[in-house]
Amino acid sequence: MICLGSLMALMAPMAACSSGPGGTVVNLYGGASGEGFDKILADCNRAAGGRYTIVGNLLPSDADGQRDQFVRRLAAHDSGMDLLGMDVTWTAEFAEAGWIRELTGDQKTQATKDTLQPPIDTATWKDKLYGIPRTTNVQLLWYRKSLVPNPPKTFDEMISMAQQLKSQGKPSEIGLTAAQYEGYVVNINNLVTAYGGTLVNENSTAPTVDDKTVQALQMMQRLATSGVTSKSLSNAQEPEVFADLQAGRSAFSLNWPYVLSAMRSANPDMVNDLGFAPFPTVDGGTPRTTLGGMNYAISKYSKHPAETFEAAMCLRNEKNALSAALDAGDIPALATVYQLPEFQKAYPMADLLLTGVKNAVPRPQSPVYQNISTIVSTTLSPPSKINPKRSADKLRSSIQAAIDGKGILP
Amino acid sequence: MTATPTPAVAEAAEERIDDGTTEIARQRYTEAKRAERKLGLTLVAPAVIVMLAVTAYPILYAIWLSLNQADLRKPDANKFIWFDNYITVLSSPIWWTAFGVTMLITVVSAFFELVLGMLLAIVMHRTLVGRGLVRTSALLPYAIVTVVAAFSWRFAWTADLGYLTPEGSAPLTKFGSSVAIIILAEIWKTVPFMALLLMAGLALVPEDLLKAASMDGASAWKRFWLVTVPLIKPAILVALLFRTLDAFRIFDNIFVLTSGANKTSSVSMVTYSNLIRGLNLGIGSAMSVLIFITTGIIAFLFIKLFGAAAPGADAEGRR
Numbered sequence: 088m089i090c091l092g093s094l095m096a097l098m099a100p101m102a103a104c105s106s107g108p109g110g111t112v113v114n115l116y117g118g119a120s121g122e123g124f125d126k127i128l129a130d131c132n133r134a135a136g137g138r139y140t141i142v143g144n145l146l147p148s149d150a151d152g153q154r155d156q157f158v159r160r161l162a163a164h165d166s167g168m169d170l171l172g173m174d175v176t177w178t179a180e181f182a183e184a185g186w187i188r189e190l191t192g193d194q195k196t197q198a199t200k201d202t203l204q205p206p207i208d209t210a211t212w213k214d215k216l217y218g219i220p221r222t223t224n225v226q227l228l229w230y231r232k233s234l235v236p237n238p239p240k241t242f243d244e245m246i247s248m249a250q251q252l253k254s255q256g257k258p259s260e261i262g263l264t265a266a267q268y269e270g271y272v273v274n275i276n277n278l279v280t281a282y283g284g285t286l287v288n289e290n291s292t293a294p295t296v297d298d299k300t301v302q303a304l305q306m307m308q309r310l311a312t313s314g315v316t317s318k319s320l321s322n323a324q325e326p327e328v329f330a331d332l333q334a335g336r337s338a339f340s341l342n343w344p345y346v347l348s349a350m351r352s353a354n355p356d357m358v359n360d361l362g363f364a365p366f367p368t369v370d371g372g373t374p375r376t377t378l379g380g381m382n383y384a385i386s387k388y389s390k391h392p393a394e395t396f397e398a399a400m401c402l403r404n405e406k407n408a409l410s411a412a413l414d415a416g417d418i419p420a421l422a423t424v425y426q427l428p429e430f431q432k433a434y435p436m437a438d439l440l441l442t443g444v445k446n447a448v449p450r451p452q453s454p455v456y457q458n459i460s461t462i463v464s465t466t467l468s469p470p471s472k473i474n475p476k477r478s479a480d481k482l483r484s485s486i487q488a489a490i491d492g493k494g495i496l497p
Numbered sequence: 498m499t500a501t502p503t504p505a506v507a508e509a510a511e512e513r514i515d516d517g518t519t520e521i522a523r524q525r526y527t528e529a530k531r532a533e534r535k536l537g538l539t540l541v542a543p544a545v546i547v548m549l550a551v552t553a554y555p556i557l558y559a560i561w562l563s564l565n566q567a568d569l570r571k572p573d574a575n576k577f578i579w580f581d582n583y584i585t586v587l588s589s590p591i592w593w594t595a596f597g598v599t600m601l602i603t604v605v606s607a608f609f610e611l612v613l614g615m616l617l618a619i620v621m622h623r624t625l626v627g628r629g630l631v632r633t634s635a636l637l638p639y640a641i642v643t644v645v646a647a648f649s650w651r652f653a654w655t656a657d658l659g660y661l662t663p664e665g666s667a668p669l670t671k672f673g674s675s676v677a678i679i680i681l682a683e684i685w686k687t688v689p690f691m692a693l694l695l696m697a698g699l700a701l702v703p704e705d706l707l708k709a710a711s712m713d714g715a716s717a718w719k720r721f722w723l724v725t726v727p728l729i730k731p732a733i734l735v736a737l738l739f740r741t742l743d744a745f746r747i748f749d750n751i752f753v754l755t756s757g758a759n760k761t762s763s764v765s766m767v768t769y770s771n772l773i774r775g776l777n778l779g780i781g782s783a784m785s786v787l788i789f790i791t792t793g794i795i796a797f798l799f800i801k802l803f804g805a806a807a808p809g810a811d812a813e814g815r816r
Contacts, residue, residue, distance in 0.1 A: 155774055492566065495775075496770040497595075497770065
């Protein structure tokens, strides 16, 4: 494409018309390869009316690879990235490093309007808003209706139901992610919050590992040794947990909402037998599970922050959030989408999801979250070998070392 | 101040003249040598400057960083902390696990590479028919990009997919089998390199010696062990030295095969996680310096204890 601007103004730097569309370009990194996202991009580029063009750039497919590229380029003050599609766990780190812009005033109002509070919390660090929540996610309890007439409310109930099914020789496994990776940290965090605990304090200055953590670890250890989990529990990630359910080995499965749409194509016969219920708790109260999802943040080094903000708001407006939910299975952060009939048709569990998200909690918010996550998954793996008291002590001292900048990453 | 030369003075003068000529000659000689030296220095100066810029500066900068608390996420909190980073690294079980794994991989793979490399070298050296074809095909693994080869190994050993994976097992999810696969990939990849270096050594063994030994009734094994091996010892040591240094810095195979899961990280992998992933320049640089020191020690041991000589060094250089 010819860049007229620089032909007319000879002094204009060549960088202004690098390859690609002419004029102002908003470079989006992250979440640009989802199913049907090209439709959303085209829609927003039309809406921009030629004032800017959003270009979706590809990132590595795994979260670690994505973060690697972000931090390397942001630490080098790369102005080629404008809009960052960020994992909800990176906010504190990026904000503390000064890589992303705080949203204030009118932008803050717009970004939080109609948006569910827990996703806003994931985009907030030290009472300042740094992101525009785009998608959210929360785990549910999936179960086989033919085996389990009434879904369990607590972990204790679930374990005893599974043991009963096992003694009757029926499918009885409880599926959950417990391989040594982020998904295991999510489950540990689920249990810690279920007992009312946390792992670090609000401003991430000290670990808060206490008896509630010990109780949570006891429960995880019990779950892993009660004989009702998969034999390869310590290697189970989402695909394995889903496969166990699909193959009919699991009676219960703790997993994300994608299970329903995935089961429709993987094993249509099972869809009618597939039930969903709120995540189990320890006391029968309200489940407070771990939030997933993605927020849009504007790079500090972007040369077009205003256009970037506008682009982000378009990419996640009601229409586009619905389209992402229907095409790519992205659970919206906008509350209004949950009321749309199209959404409710595709997501029969819409109400359950909405309640789940409203009561959900972020993962430990800390600039050293990456270290904390690694510490948790390595210290507590495999789950059957957890020694609640000793493991908790080790967690406490390792997290403290990470906060002090003394910990090293494996 | 006219001087009337006395015989003694004349003698002395004569002597002085003598002295003078040799001195002049010496002076001319040293001048020539100095000029030559100067020319030599001028000629190597560009190379030295480039080397200083691309090697010495980063090394010194890494050493400086390793003595600082430096995190790219907190650029304003940098401060000089002496050897704290080294204490942190050296007191960490993560570092020592990685060090042990790296040593294990280094020793086992270097051993097998030497044995198999020697066999391959002999085959390549002795082949009479299709020598070019044999050599080319033997060198193929070395010509494949390590990352590409590592990916094909990874797919071959992936549970349920890989053609090498036994039914119902996932070898890349356990420590022992993961390390074995990493070593296998390393050996497969670098045996040709080893064979190439050893073959160069084999070419130096005079046929006459082998024939004479054979005449004296030495068996094939004895000819190999008592004639060939002592003669190609320098080549063996150089090959081993190169491979040990390379193997100690192993990164790509592990990065692709396991990404360091199940405690299979090498020291280079741990350094990468802290430096690139963690952006902790202080700790990461301390690790880099420790790797640098370790490879230095390995090279020193090889050269001083086993008498390996750098290729091209003359006999005096060896000890």
